[in-house]
Amino acid sequence: MGLLTLGYSPCPNDTFIFFGIANGITDTAGLQFDIQLQDVERLNRMAIEGTMDVTKISIAALPFCQERYQLLPCGGAMGRGCGPLLVARPGFALENVRGSRVAVPGRMTTAHLLFSLFLGTKPDVEPLPFERIMPAVARGDFDCGVIIHEGRFTFQRYGLVELLDLGRWWEEETGLPIPLGGIVLRRDLGHLSQQIQSAIRGSVAYAVDHPEATRAYVRQHAQEMDESVTREHIRLYVNPYTLDLGLEGRAAINRLLDLGASRGLLPETPDDLFVP
Numbered sequence: 001m002g003l004l005t006l007g008y009s010p011c012p013n014d015t016f017i018f019f020g021i022a023n024g025i026t027d028t029a030g031l032q033f034d035i036q037l038q039d040v041e042r043l044n045r046m047a048i049e050g051t052m053d054v055t056k057i058s059i060a061a062l063p064f065c066q067e068r069y070q071l072l073p074c075g076g077a078m079g080r081g082c083g084p085l086l087v088a089r090p091g092f093a094l095e096n097v098r099g100s101r102v103a104v105p106g107r108m109t110t111a112h113l114l115f116s117l118f119l120g121t122k123p124d125v126e127p128l129p130f131e132r133i134m135p136a137v138a139r140g141d142f143d144c145g146v147i148i149h150e151g152r153f154t155f156q157r158y159g160l161v162e163l164l165d166l167g168r169w170w171e172e173e174t175g176l177p178i179p180l181g182g183i184v185l186r187r188d189l190g191h192l193s194q195q196i197q198s199a200i201r202g203s204v205a206y207a208v209d210h211p212e213a214t215r216a217y218v219r220q221h222a223q224e225m226d227e228s229v230t231r232e233h234i235r236l237y238v239n240p241y242t243l244d245l246g247l248e249g250r251a252a253i254n255r256l257l258d259l260g261a262s263r264g265l266l267p268e269t270p271d272d273l274f275v276p
Contacts, residue, residue: 004189004196006033007047007055009040010221011149012230013237014056017075019214020203028199031192037221039129040148040181041106048108053186054196058106059179059253060113060260063267069184070275071253072193075200076182078241078249083167083178084111085152087137087160088144094163098123100143105130110180111146113256114166116265134158148180150222150233176252177241185275193275204242250274 006021008014015037020026022035033054038046044061046052050068062071086097097119104112104125116122125146128136133145138158146166147155155162167178183200185193207214211234222230241249253273260266 003032003034004053004192005036005051005055007036007038007043007052008183009043009056010037011040012218012222012233013077015218015221016207016211016214016234016238017200017204017242019217020206021199023217025206026199026202029195031195031199039106041108041127041129044106044108047184050186053189055184056181057184058109058111058113058181059256060110060266061108062182062184062253062273063257063261063269064108065184066267066270066273068186070187070190071273072183072185072197072200072275073245073249074183074197074243075204076242076245077180077237078177078182078245078252079180079237079239080171080177081167082152082180082236083165083170084114084146084148085155085162086115086144086146086164086166087134087151087155088163089137089140089159090161092143092163097144097163101126101141103128103133103136103142103145105133105146105148109148110178110256111148111166113260113265114170114178115146117259117263118164118166118169120263122265134160150229153229153232154226170256174252174255176255177248179249179253179256180237182245182253190275197275201243204238208238 047065102125137145257269
């Protein structure tokens with residue numbers, strides 16, 4: 001078996017999760033990986049193009065690449081109290097959001113899907129790399145923005161206020177955790193599923209047991225360099241769902257995708273969405 005392409009984002013939770021694999025610490029059962037760190041929307045597009053073997057994607061992007069990929073039960077981003085936020089400058093009211101200028105971190109992101117579900121329609125938005133959204137809203141380039149990742153800890157620094165916590169809205173509507181991102185595997189590589197899952201779980205376990213060892217690698221790639229923000233980011237997004245989605249995690253993903261499809265925002269998803 002040659003090199004497997006492995007994609008994940010430079011966000012602290014991803015670099016923390018994959019530190020062991022990236023640095024040759026985790027037992028990969030002989031598998032070797034060509035690692036590519038990209039913005040989450042770029043990873044979504046690469047998966048849709050079919051250019052990656054194993055990659056992090058937004059859950060909302062899964063229906064668009066489901067013919068080529070299945071979802072692994074580990075390594076993703078899911079939880080409670082960790083969803084995207086809609087932010088604006090002081091004085092802008094949530095009831096004015098329809099028809100306003102809104103920046104989102106990509107049209108294929110779960111953040112965009114949640115915003116669309118909240119509005120009940122596909123909004124007119126402008127995609128931007130997530131780290132550019134808060135400065136753009138602060139400058140007045142947009143009326144509001146949907147922010148993800150460590151932005152939920154830092155938006156006040158830009159003089160912005162929270163209009164809506166889309167994760168809290170989702171939890172109140174469904175009672176389920178918010179499924180943000182997951183790791184997908186090419187369907188024709190399904191025979192490697194158990195080895196890859198074991199490698200990911202081993203990498204997570206090493207990072208949890210040796211957090212200090214991951215620090216330099218995480219900081220090397222993080223957009224937000226504040227150590228306390230990085231630690232809080234990892235604490236929030238690396239949790240029991242990272243090791244295994246479980247029945248509740250699968251239910252959350254199915255509910256999100258079913259709602260998106262029922263409202264014409266996503267294609268229908270197949271029964272074999274998850275790796276067996």
